[in-house]
Amino acid sequence: MKKSIIVLACVFTCLLAQDALAAIKFKRFLHCPDGLVSAKTCECHASNSRHWHFCHAGQYCHTFDGTCSK
Numbered sequence: 001m002k003k004s005i006i007v008l009a010c011v012f013t014c015l016l017a018q019d020a021l022a023a024i025k026f027k028r029f030l031h032c033p034d035g036l037v038s039a040k041t042c043e044c045h046a047s048n049s050r051h052w053h054f055c056h057a058g059q060y061c062h063t064f065d066g067t068c069s070k
Contacts, residue, residue, distance in 0.1 A: 029054070032061035037068070044068050 032042040037055045045052040046066030055061045055068035062069065 032063075034061060034063040037061055 029042045030039065032039070032044045032055050037044075037057055037059050039057060041054055041056055042061070043052050044055045044061035044066050045063065047063050049066065051066040053066055053068050059068040059070055
């Protein structure tokens with residue numbers, strides 16, 4: 001019984017730490033405004049969605065769908 005409680009506690013702890021580790025694994029950039037990107041690199045996020053792409057200077061960020069175009 002004690003072993004199962006310890007295992008469940010470890011699993012629960014790992015699940016809680018998963019989002020925190022994702023932020024460490026992937027470099028995050030500032031969010032791009034809608035339109036021409038002037039920053040070297042930024043994240044173009046779709047409104048009301050988790051969908052996004054990296055945009056680079058000179059590209060256009062479309063916040064409707066989170067895409068970048070030249």
